[in-house]
Amino acid sequence: MVRAAAEGVPLEGSVAGAGDHPVGGANQYHPCSVCGRLFNRAYNLKKHLLTHTGEKPFTCMFCPYRAALKGNVTKHMQARHLDRLAPPPHAAL
Ligand SMILES: [Zn+2]
Ligand SMILES: [Zn+2]
Numbered sequence: 001m002v003r004a005a006a007e008g009v010p011l012e013g014s015v016a017g018a019g020d021h022p023v024g025g026a027n028q029y030h031p032c033s034v035c036g037r038l039f040n041r042a043y044n045l046k047k048h049l050l051t052h053t054g055e056k057p058f059t060c061m062f063c064p065y066r067a068a069l070k071g072n073v074t075k076h077m078q079a080r081h082l083d084r085l086a087p088p089p090h091a092a093l
Helices: 042-053 070-080
Strands: none
Touching: none
16 A cells, blocks of 8 residues: 555646536535535525524514414414414405
């Protein structure tokens, strides 16, 4: 076993910073900076990041319930405050 590329010794023909990371044009993944999970959409990564930060930007209109995802608040309101929710548009007509 020979240590060919010693630390600090630049390899001939190597491009600085290139490394062995494959550069994919079609598949652009968005890695989570916290846990390293890969997401194929920036939107999904953004949603996932909320689970790390604990940020819950969506709040219930009727109680202090908070959630990271809007869908969770919607489900909560339908389960807890169904009577206080406005009726669906088609019911008014
Ligand atoms: Zn993560
Ligand atoms: Zn509520």
